[in-house]
Structure formats: C-alpha cells, structure tokens
Amino acid sequence: MQTSFSSLKNQLFSFVRKEFYHVLRDKKVLLILFGLPVVQVLLFGFVLSNEVKDSRIVIVDQARDVASRKLIDKLDASRYFDVTRVSANKADIESEFKEGRIKAAIVFPANFQHDLQHGNKTQLQIITDGTDVNQANTIYGYISSIVFDFASEGSLQLVPYRIVPEVRMLYNPQLLGAPNFVPGVMAMVLMLVCVLMTAVAIVKEKEMGTMEILLVSPMQPALVIISKAIPYLLLSLINLLTIIALSVFVLDVPVNGNIFLLISVSTLFIITCLSLGILISTNTDTQQSAMFISLIGMLMPTMLLSGFMFPIENMPLALRIISNIVPSRWYYTIVKDVMIKGAGFESIWMETLIIGGMGLFFFLVSMKKFKIRLA
Amino acid sequence: MSTLKVLLKKEFRQIFRNKAILAISFMMPIIQFLILPLAANYETKNINLAIVDHDRSSLSHKLLTQITGSGYFKLVDYSSSYKQAYQLVETDKSDLILEIPQGFERNLVRENNGKVFIAVNAINGTKAMVGGNYLNGIIAETNKNIITEFMPGANLDQGIELTTSYWFNPKLNYKIALIPGILAILVTMIGGFLCALNIVKEKESGTIEQINVTPILKRDFILGKLIPFWILAMIVFTIGLALAYFVYDIVPQGNLLVLYCFIAVYLLAVLGFGLLISTFCNSQQEAMFLQFFFIMIFILMGGLFTSIDSMPDWAKVLAKINPVNYIINVMRLVLLKGSGFRDILPDFIVVIIMAIVLNGWAVFNYKKTS
Numbered sequence: 001m002q003t004s005f006s007s008l009k010n011q012l013f014s015f016v017r018k019e020f021y022h023v024l025r026d027k028k029v030l031l032i033l034f035g036l037p038v039v040q041v042l043l044f045g046f047v048l049s050n051e052v053k054d055s056r057i058v059i060v061d062q063a064r065d066v067a068s069r070k071l072i073d074k075l076d077a078s079r080y081f082d083v084t085r086v087s088a089n090k091a092d093i094e095s096e097f098k099e100g101r102i103k104a105a106i107v108f109p110a111n112f113q114h115d116l117q118h119g120n121k122t123q124l125q126i127i128t129d130g131t132d133v134n135q136a137n138t139i140y141g142y143i144s145s146i147v148f149d150f151a152s153e154g155s156l157q158l159v160p161y162r163i164v165p166e167v168r169m170l171y172n173p174q175l176l177g178a179p180n181f182v183p184g185v186m187a188m189v190l191m192l193v194c195v196l197m198t199a200v201a202i203v204k205e206k207e208m209g210t211m212e213i214l215l216v217s218p219m220q221p222a223l224v225i226i227s228k229a230i231p232y233l234l235l236s237l238i239n240l241l242t243i244i245a246l247s248v249f250v251l252d253v254p255v256n257g258n259i260f261l262l263i264s265v266s267t268l269f270i271i272t273c274l275s276l277g278i279l280i281s282t283n284t285d286t287q288q289s290a291m292f293i294s295l296i297g298m299l300m301p302t303m304l305l306s307g308f309m310f311p312i313e314n315m316p317l318a319l320r321i322i323s324n325i326v327p328s329r330w331y332y333t334i335v336k337d338v339m340i341k342g343a344g345f346e347s348i349w350m351e352t353l354i355i356g357g358m359g360l361f362f363f364l365v366s367m368k369k370f371k372i373r374l375a
Numbered sequence: 376m377s378t379l380k381v382l383l384k385k386e387f388r389q390i391f392r393n394k395a396i397l398a399i400s401f402m403m404p405i406i407q408f409l410i411l412p413l414a415a416n417y418e419t420k421n422i423n424l425a426i427v428d429h430d431r432s433s434l435s436h437k438l439l440t441q442i443t444g445s446g447y448f449k450l451v452d453y454s455s456s457y458k459q460a461y462q463l464v465e466t467d468k469s470d471l472i473l474e475i476p477q478g479f480e481r482n483l484v485r486e487n488n489g490k491v492f493i494a495v496n497a498i499n500g501t502k503a504m505v506g507g508n509y510l511n512g513i514i515a516e517t518n519k520n521i522i523t524e525f526m527p528g529a530n531l532d533q534g535i536e537l538t539t540s541y542w543f544n545p546k547l548n549y550k551i552a553l554i555p556g557i558l559a560i561l562v563t564m565i566g567g568f569l570c571a572l573n574i575v576k577e578k579e580s581g582t583i584e585q586i587n588v589t590p591i592l593k594r595d596f597i598l599g600k601l602i603p604f605w606i607l608a609m610i611v612f613t614i615g616l617a618l619a620y621f622v623y624d625i626v627p628q629g630n631l632l633v634l635y636c637f638i639a640v641y642l643l644a645v646l647g648f649g650l651l652i653s654t655f656c657n658s659q660q661e662a663m664f665l666q667f668f669f670i671m672i673f674i675l676m677g678g679l680f681t682s683i684d685s686m687p688d689w690a691k692v693l694a695k696i697n698p699v700n701y702i703i704n705v706m707r708l709v710l711l712k713g714s715g716f717r718d719i720l721p722d723f724i725v726v727i728i729m730a731i732v733l734n735g736w737a738v739f740n741y742k743k744t745s
Contacts (some may be wrong), residue, residue, distance in 0.1 A: 006494075017377055020716070026658065026660065026661060027662070028656065028661045028665065029660055029661055029664050032664045032665060032667075032668050033664070034666070036668060036671075039668075039672065040671075043672065043676070044675075045685050046687065046690075047675075047676065047687065048676075048680075048681045048686070049674060049689045052685060053603055053683075053684060053685040054686075055530055055682075055684050062581075084604075085595070087475070097542060097543075097712060098708065098712050098713065098714040098715075098718045099714065099717070099718045100704055100707070100712075100714070102501075103682075103684070107678070112669070117502055122536070123536050123537075123538055124536070124537050124538070125538050125539075125540070126537055126538070126539045126540075127539075127540050127541075127542055128541055129541075129542060129543065129544070130541035130542055130543050130544025130545060130546075130547055130551075130552065130706045131544055131552050131555075131711045131712065132552060132682065133541050133547045133549050133552045134542070135708055136541050136589075137549060139504075142506065142541055143537070144537050147537060166490055166491070166492050166493065168492065168493065168494045168495070170464060170494050170495060170496050170497055179498050180380055180498055184477055192667075197660075198661075199659070200660055200663070204658075204660065208491065208579075209642050238395075286393070286395075286396075287659045287660070288393075288396055288398060288572055288659070289395045289399065291572075291659075292396065292399045292400075292403065292568075292662055293399075300442075302405060304410070304411060304414045305414060307740075309680070310414050312423060315413065315414055319410070326722055333467075336498060341465060341498075343465065344383070347466060349467075
C-alpha cells in the first residue's frame with residue numbers, strides 16, 4: 001500500500017512536470033498570459049473612464065453680446081468642454097454632428113443679455129448627441145451646472161428657504177472607476193486562463209492524437225486530467241497576485257478586508273473554473289470548438305451578466321435569473337465585498353457555498369462524461 | 376486566376392465540413408445580438424433608498440412623499456438610526472442614504488436653510504452619480520414648492536432656462552445607442568478569430584507543407600484564406616442588420632450602400648490582421664491568445680462604452696490606429712445620424728490604408744520555406 005501510494009505520487013509528479021514543460025515552452029502564450037491582466041488593469045485604470053473631458057462642442061451665438069461671450073468663455077475654460085467653433089448659423093450644427101466632430105451644441109437666443117438683465121426668462125437650447133446616452137446625460141449635467149454658476153454670479157439676491165443637500169460618497173470618495181472594475185478584471189482573467197486554457201490544452205492532446213498515449217499509461221485516467229489542470233492553477237494564482245499587487249500599488253485600491261480570505265475564496269473559484277474547463281474539453285473534439293464554446297459560454301456571460309459592466313438589477317427578469325448560474329457573478333460580489341467594502345466571511349458565506357457547489361457539480365459531471373476510450 | 380478558384384473551393388469545403396464551427400460562427404453573433412442589448416442597460420430606476428429621519432417634522436414628511444412619489448426610488452428603510460441604514464448599504468440592500476438631521480425644519484424656517492445629508496454607495500460610480508442627481512433634482516423641486524408656499528407671489532420665472540433635445544435618439548434609448556457598435560464588434564470578432572486560427576491550423580496539422588511545395592503564389596494563398604471569411608463575415612453583418620431592423624426597429628438613416636462599401640474594406644483590414652497574426656504563430660493556442668489580446672484592447676479602446684475624448688493624450692494617438700474605433704464611429708454616423716459618403720471619407724481613407732498595409736504585411740510575412 002505504501003509503495004503504491006508513493007509510486008502514484010511519483011507518477012502524478014512526473015505528469016505535472018510534463019504539463020509544466022508544455023506550458024513553459026510556449027513563450028508567446030506565456031507572455032500574453034502574464035501580460036493580459038497587466039494591460040487590462042492599466043487600461044481600465046488610466047485610459048477608460050466615464051468622465052467627460054474636453055468634449056468638443058459648437059456654439060450658435062445669435063446674441064453676440066457681452067453676456068453670451070462671457071458664458072462661452074466660461075464653458076471653454078472648464079475642463080469638460082472644448083468650444084471648437086462659434087457660429088451664427090443654426091444649420092452648421094447638423095453638418096458638424098454628421099461628420100462626427102462634436103458631442104453637443106448650444107444655441108443662444110437673440111436677446112440673451114437684454115433678457116437676462118431685465119429679469120425676463122431667457123432660453124438656452126442644448127443639443128446633445130443621443131447616440132451616446134451616458135455622455136449625453138453627463139454633458140447636459142455639466143452644462144447646466146456651469147450655466148447655473150454663471151446665472152448666480154450675476155444675481156446677488158439669495159434664494160430663501162432652501163434645503164441644502166450635502167453629498168458624501170461612501171467607499172469610493174473620488175468616484176474612481178477602479179474599485180468597480182478591479183474585481184471584474186479579476187473574474188475575467190481567471191475565467192480566461194482557467195476555462196479557456198484548460199479546455200484547449202486538453203482538447204489539443206485529443207486533436208494531436210497524444211491523448212491515447214497518455215490514457216494507455218498506468219496512470220489513472222482521472223489523474224491524467226487533473227495533472228493537466230495543475231499548472232493552470234498555479235498560473236492563475238500568479239495572475240491573481242499580480243492583479244492584487246497592481247491594484248494596491250499602482251491604482252491605490254487597497255484590500256480592505258482580509259487578504260487571506262480573498263485568496264482562499266479565489267482559489268476555490270479557480271478550481272471551479274478549472275472543472276468547467278475540463279467539462280468543456282470532455283464534450284469537444286477540436287481546439288476551435290473548445291475555444292468558441294469557452295468564449296460564448298463563459299467569457300461573454302462573465303462580461304455581460306456578472307454585474308461588472310452592466311447593472312444586473314436593470315436587466316429583464318429572464319436575464320436576472322440566468323445570471324444566477326454564471327459563477328463569476330458570485331465571485332464578483334465576493335471580491336467587491338471583501339476587497340472594497342472590507343466585509344468578513346459572514347457576509348460572503350452564501351456566495352462561497354454556491355461557487356463551491358458549482359465546482360463540485362462540474363467536476364462530477366466531467367468525471368462521469370470522461371471517456372477512457374477515444375472514438 | 377484558376378489557382379485561386381481551386382484554393383477557394385478547398386477552403387469552402389473545409390469550412391462547410393466542420394458543421395460545429397459553422398453553426399457557432401452564425402449562432403454566436405445572433406444570440407449575443409439578441410441578449411447584449413437587453414443586458415446593456417444603464418437606465419437607473421428602482422434605486423434603493425434608506426431614509427434616516429431624526430426630525431420627524433411635517434417638512435421631512437413632505438420631502439419623503441416627494442421622493443417616494445417620484446418613481447425612481449424604492450424606500451427600503453425608514454428609521455432613526457444611521458447605523459442601521461449603513462448596514463443596509465454594506466449588505467447591498469440599499470444604494471443611498473438620506474439623513475435628515477434633528478432641527479431640520481426649524482433651521483429652514485429660522486436660518487433660511489436646512490441641511491440634509493446624502494450618502495451614496497459609490498463603488499459603482501455611474502449609478503452613484505445618477506442616483507445622487509435624481510435626489511438633488513427632487514430636492515430642488517421641493518425647494519420651489521416650499522418657496523411658493525412660504526412666500527406666495529415670488530417671481531420664480533427669471534434667469535436662464537435650459538431646454539434640451541437629444542438628437543438622433545430623442546428618448547435616449549440605450550438599445551439604439553449600443554446596437555450599431557455591438558454589431559461592429561461581433562463582425563470584427565467572428566472574422567478576426569476564424570481568420571487568425573486558419574493558417575495556423577494548417578501549420579499545426581502539417582498540411583501547409585503540402586501547399587508550400589506546390590507552385591501556388593503567396594498572394595493567391597493569402598487571398599484564398601481571406602475571401603471565404605470575408606464572405607462569411609458579410610453574411611453575419613447582413614443578418615445583424617436585418618435583426619436590428621426587425622427586432623429593434625432601427626431604420627438605417629443613411630445610405631446602406633455607403634455602409635456596405637465601408638464594411639467591405641474594413642473587413643479586409645480586420646481579416647488581414649488575423650492573417651498577419653496567423654503567420655507569426657505556430658500553434659492555434661498562440662494565435663488565439665494573441666488575437667484575443669489585441670481584439671480585447673481594440674474593443675475596450677474602441678469608444679463604444681467609454682468615450683475616446685476622455686482618454687489621456689497618448690491613448691488618443693493610439694486610438695487613431697485602432698480599426699474598431701473607425702467602424703464604431705462610421706456605424707453610428709451612417710445608421711443613426713444619416714451621414715453620407717462625404718462625411719465618412721476621412722475614415723474611409725484610413726481603413727483603405729490599413730487594409731493594404733496589413734494584407735501586404737501578411738503576404739510578405741508568410742514564407743513558403745522555413
């Protein structure tokens with residue numbers, strides 16, 4: 001018994017070593033595997049943001065008086081807008097929009113200053129580009145607050161009886177994108193490495209015909225498969241630590257909760273993903289189909305239904321129900337709770353249990369479906 | 376010419392032989408096209424609100440009814456304990472806290488302003504902004520009511536009034552805004568991935584050697600790989616356009632011929648990029664990962680979800696060589712804004728150059744002898 005166990009251990013060890021050679025030999029894949037999370041974190045951290053900055057606007061000034069000039073200067077001076085053109089002709093707006101050069105247009109009425117000074121109501125028309133909904137909303141918000149500032153500078157009279165709201169931002173005072181996307185990037189990268197890589201790596205052996213050779217070896221078939229998954233487990237852990245390090249040291253998003261809790265739950269998630277990758281590989285015969293199934297089956301739902309890019313509560317009921325079977329949805333919640341809010345295990349035990357259950361399910365099904373004899 | 380014909384016949388046969396891939400490459404974009412626009416909804420409604428009312432005055436009640444009557448908020452808690460409300464935020468049951476301090480009404484009457492505190496769960500920046508803005512709007516509305524109540528006859532009708540119109544999408548419908556871009560991305564992904572994997576597959580299975588020993592020209596070989604996927608992607612694009620029309624009621628505002636001309640050239644560029652990657656790699660895994668790496672960056676920086684204007688300057692320069700950026704722009708311009716050929720000419724020229732450079736590079740880089 002003792003000897004058989006140690007020989008089993010030796011076998012497993014040599015299989016795992018073989019897999020490591022496979023993974024390490026392919027330098028390009030390795031480079032991308034480690035480069036991907038870095039590039040993603042940096043992209044999300046420094047390039048992509050929902051804020052409005054330097055939006056190009058066109059102004060149709062029918063008044064051409066001191067007040068309109070002053071307001072235009074004020075708009076141009078703000079960091080949100082860049083006045084590209086002041087024209088007198090309303091027809092210019094359409095051509096500017098059609099060439100895709102501007103995001104918004106503001107039309108000043110003819111008697112702007114006169115109406116303003118004589119206590120009449122004067123109307124500013126704001127035209128925004130509805131093909132980018134978020135931008136349109138934000139741009140309108142900024143324009144109206146600049147105009148409000150401008151209007152209140154002129155009148156010294158204070159409005160009486162006012163409720164003054166004071167707004168405080170919890171967890172993320174500067175409204176950074178990072179606290180929202182770091183958990184998302186983590187879910188996405190782990191999903192990619194574990195599901196896609198594992199599935200493709202196993203199917204590759206099938207496609208090349210080397211799987212048969214492995215299966216006739218004295219090693220247990222189940223262990224053959226498991227030894228294929230182990231290098232990816234390690235790679236994923238390295239990726240995980242890279243992302244955490246980047247977010248802490250580069251993006252200044254600290255881990256507010258217990259880091260060991262975060263890492264152990266992540267490991268559980270990784271194992272679940274690996275089982276899923278194995279499950280996909282048992283059902284496909286070519287690398288291309290394994291890849292496409294992983295892409296459609298896992299990556300897309302991860303991006304769309306985990307709540308990372310789009311809020312789940314706004315989705316129609318059917319999609320909200322479907323989102324429950326997407327493992328990364330639960331993982332995303334866990335990371336957000338532990339990393340950003342600093343919650344403890346007591347608030348994530350349910351999500352952890354769900355992920356663990358899913359992993360067990362995938363593993364059992366794939367072991368059952370795994371055929372020792374290939375067609 | 377006849378060599379090319381034979382090569383095309385071979386490629387088509389291979390494509391049709393693998394039914395699974397064929398089905399996937401049609402089903403994947405269609406399913407996504409039907410699901411994505413449903414998921415991509417930032418419209419913020421049902422914002423969960425917890426109110427902490429230390430004042431319990433008639434004024435605080437008035438504010439409360441204004442807020443709950445607005446339809447944007449769902450009141451999940453009404454208590455006198457901030458701690459309790461904070462716990463609701465912690466467990467994601469509430470997005471916002473409105474705290475009304477003691478003496479709120481008294482201060483408003485005596486000192487002309489009453490403070491309230493709003494605490495926003497700001498992990499999700501967009502939602503926090505929108506929720507906070509709604510609440511501010513409601514408070515401003517309440518202010519007006521209070522003034523008219525306390526000092527009847529006050530002239531509120533002075534100053535600047537803003538009117539807004541949202542062109543090309545007056546109701547600010549998210550689906551209309553996103554669909555052209557999503558279609559662009561799907562076509563890019565299908566064409567790009569299939570193409571990138573194709574030459575590599577021949578390398579992996581060794582069949583490329585057999586082609587290399589024939590007198591087939593490099594140019595013909597590359598064209599033979601390019602054309603089938605170009606046709607496939609054009610079909611997927613047409614299906615997507617039809618779905619946009621029948622399912623989402625998007626009527627193209629511009630000339631479809633202009634759009635098709637642009638897509639035709641754009642696809643050449645994207646497929647050329649796939650082929651180029653293919654010539655660099657030795658295994659499907661490599662090609663897949665390289666392609667995934669680039670396509671992901673292209674899409675994220677393509678300006679669909681976040682605007683290119685708000686990127687740092689160096690990223691704006693990079694965006695100029697990102698093909699996805701051009702197609703998303705042109706799709707929006709032609710489909711939604713009704714732009715004509717003249718309007719998109721600058722984009723057109725850039726994409727033509729990209730197509731020539733990428734395909735030329737791919738032909739150059741494909742070596743028949745190793």
